[in-house]
Amino acid sequence: MILDQIEAFDRLVKSELPSRPAQLFGKACVLGGSIAGLLAARVLSDHAREVVVVESDEVNVKGRPRAGVPQDRQGHGLLPGGGAQIERWLPGITKEAESLGAVLADPERQAIYVDGYRQARGSDAAILMGSRPFLESRIRERVLALPNVSTVAARATGFEYRDEAVCAVRYATSGTGKESVMATDFVVDAMGRSSRLSEWVERDGYDRPRLERVRTGINYATAHFERSVNHRAEDLVSALARVSPSLSIDGVTVGAVNAIEDNQWLVMLMAYGENGAATSMENFRSACGKLPPIFAKATSGAVTRDILTYHQADSRRRVFAGCSHYPARLISVGDAVASYSPVYGQGITSAALHGSCLSQYLTSGPDLTTAAGAFFALQEVVVDAAWAVSAGGDAAMMDEITGAEVPEDIQRQRWGMQQIAQATLTDETVSRAFTEVAYMLAHPSVLGDPSLIERAVAVNRGT
Ligand SMILES: Cc1cc2nc3c(=O)[nH]c(=O)nc-3n(C[C@H](O)[C@H](O)[C@H](O)COP(=O)(O)OP(=O)(O)OC[C@H]3O[C@@H](n4cnc5c(N)ncnc54)[C@H](O)[C@@H]3O)c2cc1C
Known part of the structure; x- marks a missing residue:
């Protein structure tokens, strides 16, 4: 099981652009035009004649904070795992960003x-x-330059359905508040941590994804x-x-x-x-x-x-895999799925990997008449991997601060991690394994390898 997860994670990290992507949709719709939504739009542009991004904020106003992204002026780092994904989807973006001062x-x-x-x-x-607004603006410029991607300045308010699948998005236009309905063949929720999707699907008679908080x-x-x-x-x-x-x-x-x-x-x-x-x-x-x-x-x-x-x-994640009655042609990406403890810098990278999950799903000949179970399973590999590092690290930190009692098996795991963390100070092999996981280039289970822990213990003992 863990080996399957490591393999699936590795495949996502190393995946290539689809060579001959099949056009599956006339119109696909992305709700939320921040980093996760823009990357999803890039992926969908290979599979839809037209991609429409619905975004409620006025974006790209230099110096003005984004109401829909209240964290956007805080320190953000782009992990190399995410940098590589974004470069793959938008080739040349790294050089372009550097030429503009990144x-x-x-x-x-x-x-x-x-x-x-x-x-x-x-x-x-x-x-x-680069700052988060800078990185977002670079991604936006590249994605909106694609001939089949456009934006609508509006607040999404809900869905309409046909044959147990989402077939339209309801929205209120920014400024006028005029309510409209847009027919669509596929919907991506990228509305961030405060996405209202769970309420909408529950109101419409579907299962509400389970919310976990730490x-x-x-x-x-x-x-x-x-x-x-x-x-x-x-x-x-x-x-x-x-x-x-x-x-x-x-x-x-x-x-x-x-x-x-x-x-x-x-x-x-x-x-x-x-x-x-x-x-x-x-x-x-x-x-x-x-x-x-x-x-x-x-x-x-x-x-x-x-x-x-x-x-x-808190850190939050929504678990879709357990929903037995869920609309077809509807997925979520980015912070709408998991908003991790920010100090581990995983959010953008996770969102970029969700884009790669979407690409793998759409190129696998999916059954679009049922809920996107194969997508959710793949996405869970990414979320589990990131969550293990950040929620696990935070729990250890909080337990140390509060002096909480810790079960023996968790104590053993933490002891192994402490050995590894200490050995990173002197040993390049251990440090490489540790940073590749922290950078989301490798699955965290590789740090549980007994030979790596033995090496760390030996390094720390000086033997
Ligand atoms: C303090 C802090 C520090 C962080 N540091 C890092 C870091 O160092 N590295 C890192 O990778 N990540 C970091 N993150 C996470 C990172 O900010 C997010 O993962 C990243 O912004 C991608 O999020 P997103 O696109 O899913 O959602 P968001 O960026 O939150 O965007 C959601 C979008 O949806 C729009 N929207 C919402 N509702 C609607 C609606 N009804 N209709 C239309 N549009 C709507 C919003 O206006 C917004 O544009 C940090 C987070 C915090 C809180």
Whole structure:
């Protein structure tokens, strides 16, 4: 079972663009035109004569936050697993983004610190860095340039059905509120964490997907600073610092620094539970001064965007696989399916992999008269993999903070992970395995391999 999951995950990570995609639909409709929706639209453009993206926000207004994406001004990193998926669907986007000021950090210029110690070199993958609005705008430009993709500025409000399949989307046009119905052959819900899809299908007599929540209580603070043009080519441009709760720095347990567009540094500090991440610039800079030196350097320049905070109470996932009565021709992607603990940076990558799940589903000759069970099963492989890393990591952190009692089997697993985490500081083989999982290039089960844990134990003992 686990081997099947590893194989399915690997196939998604390495999959190619469909060579001769079959046109299955006249019109496909994507609800939500953020990152997950745009990537789904790209995939659907291979299989539909026309793809319409329905988005309620006014998008691409430079400097104005998005109401529908309240997290968009917070620190976002694109994991290499997601970067590779997006590059595959939109070839050349990495170079284009770089030419517009994004920074591609090769492995020598990335650092991960654990309690102040730098991890040994891990994955060979480069990281593309830009703010979230910048990355979204690059993806939007490329997807909307496709001749068969268009947008409608409107708020989706529900569905109509024929023969147990969705056959139309109801929507209210932005500005006028005029209500209309759009006939469609396939629908993708990409309406984010607060998607109303569950309520709509339940209201219409179908099963409601089960919602799972894990309390996280995460507090983010993000600010931007001027990045000197004298920055040397070999200097670090990306750093992540993790701090054990017992050693937390003014409550901060995670910090991240990324060089982004417009010669800026993006700096993010995160605190769990009652601890707010620094909200005054004085406290922000003071906490950065106690993290590895790149944090002080990045915050030493002029402030280009002041501190913005964000609180997320829980991680959530919706489980579709258990629905026995669900409409055909309807799927969900991105945060509408799973919104993980943000510090693991998995959301965009997971959304991109959902796009690849959709492509595999549509190229497999699916039975479109029944619910998309094969798609949901594949998507669950991606969500389970990401969830195991982030929800598992957060639960360990919260248990340490609250001193909760932990069952023996979980204690054993955590002991193995601690051995691996410690060995990443000195051993490149362990560090590579660990970062490939963190970057969503490999399935997390590879870290349960007894030979890897034995190696980590031996490294840590110095034997
Ligand atoms: C604090 C924070 C930090 C994060 N950091 C990272 C990170 O470092 N790396 C990473 O990969 N991910 C990160 N994430 C997750 C990331 O933001 C999301 O995974 C990513 O934005 C993709 O989400 P999405 O497209 O599914 O949904 P969203 O970006 O939330 O977009 C949903 C869209 O649907 C639209 N919409 C909603 N309702 C309707 C409707 N009825 N009709 C029409 N349109 C509608 C909205 O306007 C919006 O455009 C972070 C999240 C948070 C909260």
